[in-house]
Amino acid sequence: MTRTARAFYWMVIPALVLFAVFHTLPVLQGFYYSLTDSPGYGAHAFVGLRNYLNLLRDDRVLDAYVFTFQFAIVATVLTNAIALAIALGLNARIRLRTTLRGVFFIPNVLAILIVGYIFNYLFANALPAVAQALGITALSSNILVNPDLAWLGIVVVAVWQAVAFNVIIYLAGLQTIPGDVREAATVDGAGAWRQFRSIVFPLIAPFFTINMVLSLKNFLQVFDHIVALTNGGPGTATTSVSLLIYQGGLEGGEYAYQTANAVVYFLVIVAVSVFQLRVLQRREMSA
Amino acid sequence: MKPTALALSVVLLAGGCGAQAGDGRVELEFFQFKPEAIETFDRIIEEFERGHPHIDVTQNHMPTAENAIRTRLVKNDIPDVIALNGNGVFGELASAGVFHDFSGAPAARGVSPPIQRILDDLGVHREGEVNGLPFASNTSGVIYNKDLFRQHGVEPPRTWTELRAAAETFRSAGVDPFYLTPADAWTTLPAFNALAANLPPPDFFDRREAGRVTFAQAYPPVVSKLGELFRYGQRDRLSRGYDDGNQAFAQGKAAMYLQGSFALPAIKQFEPDFELGTFALPATDDPEATRLVSGVDVALTMGREPEHPEESMAFISYLMRPEVMEAYAEEQLAVPPTEGGTSTDPALAGVMPYFERGLLTGYADHRIPLTIQLEQHLQQYVIDGDQDAFLRTLDAEWDKVAARRS
Numbered sequence: 001m002t003r004t005a006r007a008f009y010w011m012v013i014p015a016l017v018l019f020a021v022f023h024t025l026p027v028l029q030g031f032y033y034s035l036t037d038s039p040g041y042g043a044h045a046f047v048g049l050r051n052y053l054n055l056l057r058d059d060r061v062l063d064a065y066v067f068t069f070q071f072a073i074v075a076t077v078l079t080n081a082i083a084l085a086i087a088l089g090l091n092a093r094i095r096l097r098t099t100l101r102g103v104f105f106i107p108n109v110l111a112i113l114i115v116g117y118i119f120n121y122l123f124a125n126a127l128p129a130v131a132q133a134l135g136i137t138a139l140s141s142n143i144l145v146n147p148d149l150a151w152l153g154i155v156v157v158a159v160w161q162a163v164a165f166n167v168i169i170y171l172a173g174l175q176t177i178p179g180d181v182r183e184a185a186t187v188d189g190a191g192a193w194r195q196f197r198s199i200v201f202p203l204i205a206p207f208f209t210i211n212m213v214l215s216l217k218n219f220l221q222v223f224d225h226i227v228a229l230t231n232g233g234p235g236t237a238t239t240s241v242s243l244l245i246y247q248g249g250l251e252g253g254e255y256a257y258q259t260a261n262a263v264v265y266f267l268v269i270v271a272v273s274v275f276q277l278r279v280l281q282r283r284e285m286s287a
Numbered sequence: 288m289k290p291t292a293l294a295l296s297v298v299l300l301a302g303g304c305g306a307q308a309g310d311g312r313v314e315l316e317f318f319q320f321k322p323e324a325i326e327t328f329d330r331i332i333e334e335f336e337r338g339h340p341h342i343d344v345t346q347n348h349m350p351t352a353e354n355a356i357r358t359r360l361v362k363n364d365i366p367d368v369i370a371l372n373g374n375g376v377f378g379e380l381a382s383a384g385v386f387h388d389f390s391g392a393p394a395a396r397g398v399s400p401p402i403q404r405i406l407d408d409l410g411v412h413r414e415g416e417v418n419g420l421p422f423a424s425n426t427s428g429v430i431y432n433k434d435l436f437r438q439h440g441v442e443p444p445r446t447w448t449e450l451r452a453a454a455e456t457f458r459s460a461g462v463d464p465f466y467l468t469p470a471d472a473w474t475t476l477p478a479f480n481a482l483a484a485n486l487p488p489p490d491f492f493d494r495r496e497a498g499r500v501t502f503a504q505a506y507p508p509v510v511s512k513l514g515e516l517f518r519y520g521q522r523d524r525l526s527r528g529y530d531d532g533n534q535a536f537a538q539g540k541a542a543m544y545l546q547g548s549f550a551l552p553a554i555k556q557f558e559p560d561f562e563l564g565t566f567a568l569p570a571t572d573d574p575e576a577t578r579l580v581s582g583v584d585v586a587l588t589m590g591r592e593p594e595h596p597e598e599s600m601a602f603i604s605y606l607m608r609p610e611v612m613e614a615y616a617e618e619q620l621a622v623p624p625t626e627g628g629t630s631t632d633p634a635l636a637g638v639m640p641y642f643e644r645g646l647l648t649g650y651a652d653h654r655i656p657l658t659i660q661l662e663q664h665l666q667q668y669v670i671d672g673d674q675d676a677f678l679r680t681l682d683a684e685w686d687k688v689a690a691r692r693s
Contacts, residue, residue: 037692041360042383054691060684124470124526142526145470147670233472234525235667236660250354252658253379255361257691 027266033259040255051260060236061261064244065268071151071240072219075158079215080208083163087170088196101171108164112157116228119157120144123229147237150230154238158225162218166211173207174200209280213273220269241265313598314343318359318366320352321585323552327618335605342598344368360385365590367599373421373583375653378409381418386588390417394604397612402624405649406583418588420607423621424628425584426638427477427547427650428568430554434561435462435542443566443637445574447512454519457542466541467520468532472666476652478516478545478568479665480580482509483651485570492654495685502685503678510674512570516545517669525670533557549584551620551634563634567641578648579641584621656692659684 034051038044055061090101107115124142131139143149177200185195201208223242226232232239232247239247241261249258319328325348332344347366349355353376359365365385371377380386389395395403395417402421411418431443439460444450454464468474487505494500517524521541529550536544537557544550551563567579587606589599605611609625616623622630622642629639641647655661659681668677 039379039383040357041363041380042385051691054687057690058687060687128526141523145525145670147667231472233663233666234670236663237667239663247660248658250357252656252660253376254658254691 030259031263033256034263035260036256038256039253040250044256047256051257052264054257055261055264060239061241061244063236064239064241067151067238068220068222068240068242071155071158071222072216075155075162075219075222076212076215078155078159079162079166079219080211082159083166083211084170084208086163087167087174088200090167091171091174104167105164107161108168110161112161112224113228115161116157116225119153119160120229123153144230145234147234150234150238154222154225154229157229158219158222161225162215166215169207169211170204173204177203205280205284209277209284212280213276216276217269217273220272312341312343313595314345315367315595315598315602316347317344317368317370317602318347318349318352318356319370319585320348320372321370321619322348322350323556324585324615324619327615331606331611331615335602338605339598339601342601344602356380365593367589367593367595368602369588369590370422370585371419371588373406373409373419373586374650375409375655375657377406377419377586378653379657381588382410382412384412385591386412386418387591387593388412388416388418389420389588390415392417392600394600394607395420397607397609397625399624399626399628401645401647402581402583405581405647406586408649409653419583419586420588420603421583421624422585422587422606422612423583423616423619424581424624425548425621426565426567426635426641427580427582428481428545428638429566430536430544430546430548430550430634431564431566432536432539432542432559432561433564435539436564439542441542443564444569445566445577446569446572448572450569451515453542454516458519463521463541464519465516465521465543465545466527466532466536467517467524467545467669468527468529469517469524469666469669470526470531471528472662474529474532474546475513475517475665475669476650476662477547477580479509479513479661480650480652481545481568482512482570484578484580484648485568485576486512489648492651496689498689501678502681503675506678506681507674510668510677513665514669514672514674547580548620548622548635548638555620564637565635566637577641578646579638580650581622581642581647582650582653583624655685656688658688 033044035046035048036044037047037050086104090097090104094100123144128140128142131137144153181199181203182195185199190198221242222240223246226238226240226243230238232243242265245258245262245265248261249255252258317328317332319325325346328346332346336342336344352371356366356369356371357376357380360380369386371380398421402424403417406419406421407417435441435457436443439456439462441453441456442449444453457464483506486508488494491500491505495502495505521527521535527535532544532546533550533553534557535541537554537559539559539561544554545568548565551565554563567577569577571577587603589603593599609623609628612623612625613628615621616628616630617632620630620632620634622628622635629642652661661681664677664680664684668674
């Protein structure tokens with residue numbers, strides 16, 4: 001083995017050790033606990049796959065999955081559409097471009113919980129006041145206490161916060177498009193929409209893939225937003241899978257049962273991400 | 288490079304462990320859950336340390352203390368002395384066998400037996416064990432604004448009909464009868480508990496556990512009366528939470544507040560310019576049948592195998608002295624759990640007869656497994672008013688949890 005190769009190993013090992021100790025080991029431990037009846041402390045017994053069988057019979061778990069997927073799909077589509085539009089604008093030759101890029105990035109550096117509590121206040125007080133003044137009855141009471149509308153409040157906050165990061169990725173993608181390609185298209189007489197559809201979008205397709213996969217994965221794990229806005233309510237209308245795992249496992253004393261739920265959810269997210277990558281990468285190549 | 292990486296992981300791993308005092312003094316960590324009692328406990332600790340110079344007690348308060356204690360237990364890092372609310376969480380922890388057995392400990396002697404029973408009923412590790420000591424009792428019912436009652440000529444109601452008449456009087460005078468805060472789902476519980484303690488048969492939960500009765504059979508009166516109470520709330524009730532409620536009630540915005548005595552210090556922080564009173568929520572038309580909901584507000588305990596057994600016990604014994612409990616109760620508007628202990632606070636005068644006559648009952652929600660999330664379903668019910676759906680959910684969740692735990 002040459003000296004250079006060895007140096008590379010030493011650069012990787014610390015990270016590998018930390019990852020194994022703080023990530024892989026706890027995951028394996030969690031998997032073990034999911035096969036027991038442990039409340040998280042004290043004595044426990046091995047129960048085999050009983051927790052997993054009970055999951056299938058628990059309609060609350062199913063409700064949480066349905067809610068989370070609905071939320072994640074809507075939020076992913078909105079986030080990417082809005083982020084792409086903003087990125088195109090910020091990439092064009094406009095005044096105050098650098099300042100605006102900074103402004104649009106601000107939501108990303110704010111803590112979700114703080115943003116959530118501020119929006120909670122807005123939804124509870126400011127929005128109803130505005131809606132009442134304008135005579136919009138649908139919005140004249142706090143939407144977060146309406147079981148049918150509360151999820152929209154969470155979508156608004158989640159999208160508002162997530163757009164910032166996606167804009168950065170799209171901007172990076174747009175910078176990679178060589179100027180002469182677009183010039184050539186302009187010379188050939190392609191309009192703005194045609195250029196976007198046939199040149200810009202295909203060229204930033206890898207960035208689109210990354211953004212779609214990361215957004216969906218992040219939104220599937222939605223937690224902080226909900227804690228700050230509704231805490232899963234009204235009733236259980238906005239209980240996401242992560243929140244259910246936390247509430248049932250840590251607050252409700254069913255640690256092992258909800259750990260089984262977490263293991264299943266982990267596999268679901270991996271499966272969704274792999275599927276998404278495959279589909280989108282195939283599209284990238286054909287594009 | 289390798290030693291560095293190892294050293295780094297060792298440092299990171301060791302970071303969580305506690306330190307020991309070097310000079311023969313023993314450091315005790317006192318973990319307590321009540322933010323409004325931090326100063327009171329500081330004073331108690333100061334006096335204790337004066338008498339025990341070799342013991343150093345550090346008070347540790349955390350928001351969401353119940354989750355904090357659970358994560359500490361998962362790590363097997365148990366505080367030396369623990370003060371927790373005597374609720375369902377306490378019962379689940381005690382049943383899991385993480386707390387000390389105080390049966391026979393001298394510190395347990397001063398406690399009134401019915402109050403000790405309320406705590407033991409939440410759950411103990413083995414039959415006959417005592418896994419916690421009641422340090423302060425609370426009551427739950429109705430807090431009222433004495434000035435508004437006087438202005439509108441209303442007496443504290445003793446029957447359900449009188450309560451409804453009082454609410455009507457206030458409503459027609461343009462005063463909100465109740466200030467309600469269901470945006471914090473748990474604030475629906477005090478009213479639920481008062482009704483659940485008085486309307487269904489007393490052995491309901493034993494029979495529910497045996498599968499001989501359902502919520503749908505025994506709970507319709509509880510649920511419909513709860514719905515009725517909530518219709519007498521202020522207009523923006525659905526978006527108001529506990530903190531809003533304490534402030535608004537202190538500003539005289541409603542005549543009654545469906546809360547436990549633990550809300551009194553919080554209301555007083557906002558310096559109301561009227562006198563506060565309390566009465567037991569009358570669920571029926573027979574005043575003699577009303578039982579007051581009372582629970583253990585602060586329960587003291589320590590780990591099953593404590594690191595400093597003598598010192599921890601010394602601190603607990605000190606806290607359990609009648610004069611310390613009484614002083615605490617006076618400051619925190621609680622009731623001392625001593626035999627014949629009463630509160631002299633005028634705000635609690637209305638419920639003292641129930642303590643004197645022993646007409647007490649525990650919190651019904653503590654009998655319902657936490658994972659059912661009763662309060663979330665109650666919140667849903669007070670929003671949509673769908674009584675059948677609420678009872679159906681409660682029964683279905685109960686059966687699922689029972690099947691999982693069998």
